[in-house]
Amino acid sequence: MTVTDAPAQATFTSTDPRTGEVVGTHPVHTAADVDAAVARAAEAAAWWAGLGFDGRRTLLAQWRRALVRGLDALARIVVAETGKPFDDARLELVLAIDHLDWAAKHAEKTLGRRSVSSGLLMANQAATLEYAPLGVVGVIGPWNYPVFTPMGSIAYALAAGNAVVFKPSELTPGVGVALADSLAEIAGGRPLFQVVTGFGDTGAALCRSGVAKIAFTGSTATAKRVMAACAETLTPVLMECGGKDALIVDGDADLDAAADAAVWGGMSNAGQTCVGVERVYVVDTVAQEFTDRVVAKTRALQAGREFGPMTMESQSAVVKGQIDDALAKGATALVGGAGSADARLVEPVVLAEVPEDSTAVTEETFGPLLVVNRVPDVDEAVRRANATGYGLGATVFSKERGAEIAARLRCGMVSVNSVISFAGIPALPFGGVGDSGFGRIHGEDGLREFTRSQAVARQRFALPIAVTSFRRTSAGMGALLGLVRVLRGR
Structure with missing residues (x-):
């Protein structure tokens, strides 16, 4: 769904690069608009996280089927705003749909709670690890692959249990709006995936809006400006920048x-x-x-x-x-x-x-x-x-x-x-090093990128020797050190 337009709001147009023809008019969303979108997304995120892996997988499968049904129509919007050949646009969509399917199906295995070894010294503890959603993820997307590239963040963030606020390139806003609209109906109108449109100021507002993370794709120079804006609120970032492959x-x-x-x-x-x-x-x-x-x-x-x-x-x-x-x-x-x-x-x-x-x-x-x-x-x-x-x-x-x-x-x-x-x-993570950025989309790494790990240690029984207590004795510590020397000193 798109952000509700304010009265007399400034607008801009997207054009067909082949002809210069205007193909769409979109609002220039302000910082207040962006903040409102993030607030709505926070409520949707709570509902979305509460569905659990099964509920999210079911809804994302419905979205996948809807994208397949509307593939050609969405591809035509891609063509109109980028100028690329129709079959190139369709290939981009096919790949994005495949990634959405994978993310939805593998989220639980990758992120769900699992037991890990406690080790011999902590054998009285049961240890588990799981990955919880961050809440609201902001995505700033590029114009060259306006569906496939941002969906590497959007699909994986959604599968991980987050809501998304997406700022598409000002060259391809219609693609972003159509993509979000395709999910809105399935989500019952809930603001699970919203789009804010505009220029650099809109993107900067998203960086400062209090989202839990920003996933950015674009030039290295712009990435540095995005990071600077995010640093003001210690908002973590994922950076997918340029290359010279x-x-x-x-x-x-x-x-x-x-x-x-x-x-x-x-x-x-x-x-x-x-x-x-x-x-x-x-x-x-x-x-x-x-x-x-x-x-x-x-x-x-x-x-x-x-x-x-x-x-x-x-x-x-x-x-x-x-x-x-x-x-x-x-x-x-x-x-x-x-x-x-x-x-x-x-x-x-x-x-x-x-x-x-x-x-x-x-x-x-x-x-x-x-x-x-x-x-x-x-x-x-x-x-x-x-x-x-x-x-x-x-x-x-x-x-x-x-x-x-x-x-x-x-x-x-x-x-x-x-x-x-x-x-x-x-299944393969996507991302670079150096001036090409850091963090990963796609694969298990891409799912974990939009979560926070939570480690839990649950005591199953008390140890006969107290070592993390003021009841600790020298004899008890001596026994512990003796055990360490036997087990770890060889």
Whole structure:
């Protein structure tokens, strides 16, 4: 459900990046609006937590079925606000629905009360551990995957027993509203999942609203501002930021599959993918053959057909700046080049021999620009892949050494002999290190991210020797120390 609009409230529009046509008008929610939404969510959270795992699983299954029934309609809203192809939008929704299903079905096993060993010294105690919901979780989402990415927080937070207040990107507010509306009817109108719309001030208000946690997805620069706002109230944060993901091609790789993965990973969604491929390091022995394949596959693409425009208009200038910087420093344009990013619809670009100090190598691109550099061996490929402050995802193509190479990469996720596959596996946690953020969505880690652990020790019988009492004696302590020396001193 959406927050009730106040009289004479300021509004803004969302537009289709392909045509500039207005596709929706939405309120600019104020700090007071946000606070009211969080207060309503707190009441809904108490009801939701009281349903228990079975009740929540049943309701979330109803939501899942409703999302499947309305998949195409929601996909059309995604297309209208992002400009991405219809089937890309539908794929995004399919993956989000799969994650919702997994989270609902695995919440009890992951979070429910379980017994743990008390240890020999505390054998008189029964120890249990469980994970309780936080209450109200604030989610600040991105525009590039306006359903799949925020649902990595929303679905898991709901499955863990929390209510959610969601602030979608100002570029895709209609997607957020439609997503929340799809659950409102099933929840009987209860404010379990609310949307607040607006710009940075609305997001900052959510950070200061007293929510139990903020889950943010966006740029590293914006993440720092979000953290600063949350620090004022000691609100914990989950940060999923940008990446500069590398793809490593070993000498024994399936080159056609590797080239296909490089082009898809770099160009799909117009390159606007945080875990998309931006850098390729290919060993010398297969570099020419691999590069020829990449060039042929890229030349077969057409901007506006296989992928859409830059959803955020200013991103074209970022891509153009990186292309110009790389070419000025000696890079070779194999596909496209200077002038390819002069409009909102950026043409696919492949650059080779790009200096490692070029911004096309050091800074996140978020556009259909692929850097392909030769390296003498895998060791150098790993060194260059790790030579960045980012550490989100990576890809490795190698028939024999894929797992070995993956283990050497400083990042949160790796796909071996495929691309971005980790994001589609609900059981795997998703997140990065360094400038790519911290905390995890998806999987068991993602469920626990939106809970607080509670440890309980219950005394089953009294020990014959009192050690945590003023009745303690020297003889009793002596006996305890003797036992420790026997058990732990060897």
